[in-house]
Amino acid sequence: MAWFSKKNRGVRAEKKKNLTDGLWVRCEFCEEILYRKELERSLWTCGACGFHFRIRSGDYVKILIDEGTFEEIDAALEPEDPLRFRDSKKYVDRLKAYQKKTGMKEAILCGTGDIDGRRVTLAALEFSFGGGSLGSVMGEKIVRAIRRSLGTGAPFLIVCSSGGARMQEGILSLMQMAKTSVMIARLHEAKIPFLSILTHPTTGGVSASFAFQGDVILAEPKALIGFAGPRVIQQTIGQELPEGFQRSEFLLDHGMVDKIVSRRDLKATVSSILSFFPGPHPTLSGDDAPGDARER
Amino acid sequence: MAEMLDFEKPIVELEKKIDDLRQLAKQENIEVADELKKLEKKAAKLRRDVFSRLSRWQRVQLARHPLRPYALDYVGRLADEFIELHGDRLFSDDEALIAGLARFGDRRVMLLGHQKGRDTKEKLRRNFGMAHPEGYRKALRMMRMAERFGLPVVTLVDTPGAFPGIEAEERGQSVAIADNLTAMAALRVPIVSVIIGEGGSGGALAIAVADRVLMMENAIYSVISPEGCAAILWADRAKAQDAAEALRVTAPDLMELGIVDEVIPEPLGGAHRDPGEAARAVGEAIDRRLDELSRVPCDRLMEERMAKFLGMGVFKDHSGVPHG
Numbered sequence: 001m002a003w004f005s006k007k008n009r010g011v012r013a014e015k016k017k018n019l020t021d022g023l024w025v026r027c028e029f030c031e032e033i034l035y036r037k038e039l040e041r042s043l044w045t046c047g048a049c050g051f052h053f054r055i056r057s058g059d060y061v062k063i064l065i066d067e068g069t070f071e072e073i074d075a076a077l078e079p080e081d082p083l084r085f086r087d088s089k090k091y092v093d094r095l096k097a098y099q100k101k102t103g104m105k106e107a108i109l110c111g112t113g114d115i116d117g118r119r120v121t122l123a124a125l126e127f128s129f130g131g132g133s134l135g136s137v138m139g140e141k142i143v144r145a146i147r148r149s150l151g152t153g154a155p156f157l158i159v160c161s162s163g164g165a166r167m168q169e170g171i172l173s174l175m176q177m178a179k180t181s182v183m184i185a186r187l188h189e190a191k192i193p194f195l196s197i198l199t200h201p202t203t204g205g206v207s208a209s210f211a212f213q214g215d216v217i218l219a220e221p222k223a224l225i226g227f228a229g230p231r232v233i234q235q236t237i238g239q240e241l242p243e244g245f246q247r248s249e250f251l252l253d254h255g256m257v258d259k260i261v262s263r264r265d266l267k268a269t270v271s272s273i274l275s276f277f278p279g280p281h282p283t284l285s286g287d288d289a290p291g292d293a294r295e296r
Numbered sequence: 297m298a299e300m301l302d303f304e305k306p307i308v309e310l311e312k313k314i315d316d317l318r319q320l321a322k323q324e325n326i327e328v329a330d331e332l333k334k335l336e337k338k339a340a341k342l343r344r345d346v347f348s349r350l351s352r353w354q355r356v357q358l359a360r361h362p363l364r365p366y367a368l369d370y371v372g373r374l375a376d377e378f379i380e381l382h383g384d385r386l387f388s389d390d391e392a393l394i395a396g397l398a399r400f401g402d403r404r405v406m407l408l409g410h411q412k413g414r415d416t417k418e419k420l421r422r423n424f425g426m427a428h429p430e431g432y433r434k435a436l437r438m439m440r441m442a443e444r445f446g447l448p449v450v451t452l453v454d455t456p457g458a459f460p461g462i463e464a465e466e467r468g469q470s471v472a473i474a475d476n477l478t479a480m481a482a483l484r485v486p487i488v489s490v491i492i493g494e495g496g497s498g499g500a501l502a503i504a505v506a507d508r509v510l511m512m513e514n515a516i517y518s519v520i521s522p523e524g525c526a527a528i529l530w531a532d533r534a535k536a537q538d539a540a541e542a543l544r545v546t547a548p549d550l551m552e553l554g555i556v557d558e559v560i561p562e563p564l565g566g567a568h569r570d571p572g573e574a575a576r577a578v579g580e581a582i583d584r585r586l587d588e589l590s591r592v593p594c595d596r597l598m599e600e601r602m603a604k605f606l607g608m609g610v611f612k613d614h615s616g617v618p619h620g
């Protein structure tokens with residue numbers, strides 16, 4: 001597999017940006033130059049190597065959810081700056097920049113919608129917002145989405161894409177791993193299906209919590225998935241990392257994910273899997289499914 | 297003495313001078329009472345001056361002090377009986393995380409703890425207190441056993457973090473930690489965790505989803521090491537001191553943020569200056585907290601543990617829905 005060594009040579013962000021703006025895009029994996037229109041048609045998957053480009057949280061709604069059935073939930077939550085954190089920049093300024101760049105309040109989009117007519121609760125992380133990092137708002141929105149599933153019985157789906165913790169929220173960020181885990185424990189107890197979909201990249205605190213707590217864990221091809229980032233590991237052990245290390249195929253080989261699924265087959269696969277599990281409570285299914293009773 | 301921090305040096309040196317003088321007086325039979333008194337007074341003042349206003353970075357250094365008591369030091373001083381149990385029954389035994397049945401007087405508990413090594417050989421054997429997945433899976437096995445037999449769980453947290461290595465990734469470091477988080481969230485026995493040294497990120501949390509989280513005065517608990525944070529946000533590991541300040545990693549910080557339930561006071565200058573007294577304080581706190589939890593019915597215990605963690609986080613909410 002030549003892609004790994006090639007990747008290490010790296011495509012500089014600058015160059016990539018210029019390419020992305022034009023008609024042609026370079027695959028960050030195999031470095032093949034691809035026709036932009038063709039990429040859009042293939043849901044941003046490389047025709048040469050199968051690498052799945054990073055897409056927006058909203059794109060997963062389009063890919064997974066039946067048209068016209070998605071309703072965003074808990075959109076009103078916004079991050080705060082509990083530590084008044086400042087490094088080379090102020091956290092509040094970084095937040096403003098992320099918000100401007102993405103048009104989102106935080107690095108997560110939650111909602112309800114149908115997959116082939118079956119109601120689900122969906123959460124999708126947004127990597128372009130601060131690397132999809134896990135902060136207080138993400139924790140709370142996941143908790144509320146799960147609470148909704150507990151109320152309706154609708155399966156819970158999460159699309160992960162994150163570099164890990166929101167360092168600027170300090171220990172509060174770490175505690176979001178525990179916070180989401182106590183709700184997922186309830187989800188398991190209530191026997192409500194939980195599907196986790198891992199996309200490029202899923203590492204750190206997100207990886208060591210809800211990403212790997214799903215009943216079924218799916219991964220997009222060639223996604224970087226792991227606890228520690230490859231650079232940290234390389235620095236710690238001081239040796240070269242094996243080819244394909246921490247990519248989806250490596251995780252499948254080691255028994256850490258259930259299945260690798262192409263984006264183009266994602267909805268059909270999720271839909272088939274869900275058909276084996278309990279769906280929403282019968283009285284609550286369909287268009288008139290209310291939210292969690294406790295929230296009304 | 298190589299095992300001394302910069303800010304400890306003047307104190308340790310003065311204390312040595314006092315000792316030497318005392319020795320000399322004994323041998324030569326000379327009168328030094330006045331001189332000794334003066335020096336003792338000076339030492340006491342110096343200790344107060346240095347240790348009563350520690351910076352966050354100084355606390356990071358104390359938490360990592362090479363002489364600081366480790367989990368087994370506390371077990372040795374506190375437990376009337378400790379039967380160490382080994383292995384995850386899946387792959388191997390991870391000596392970076394110890395587990396066993398411990399008896400403190402009449403109290404019987406399942407004890408878990410990260411374990412660092414004292415000398416080079418032991419440091420390597422214990423992997424500097426950085427567990428692999430098998431360590432967390434051993435912990436999970438012991439917690440399940442504790443639940444089956446109604447034993448409370450006590451965990452002593454002291455790790456730089458879960459080990460970042462090739463084999464750790466191959467064997468599912470993320471999965472191991474994630475599994476412990478959900479298991480502890482629903483474990484139907486009381487859990488008390490004490491951060492005794494370093495509470496390093498997910499590797500610490502993996503045995504710290506507890507009903508009561510206590511923290512020693514000079515322990516730290518952080519989402520990332522100050523060095524790691526500095527490398528990412530300042531692009532310079534040397535800015536670790538700034539990162540420690542910004543991250544607010546000390547026990548008083550975490551108390552203020554509502555993350556820990558109690559700060560356990562340490563002997564002046566840190567636990568290593570009087571390990572016996574440090575152990576006594578830890579033992580007293582664990583005992584009191586277990587006593588308190590033993591009176592809570594199991595279902596309520598579960599509800600309260602859930603509510604405790606659901607309440608963690610700070611954000612703006614314009615929707616009018618209550619937190620958690």
Ligand SMILES: [Zn+2]
Nearest residue numbers: 027030046049
């Ligand atoms: Zn490609």
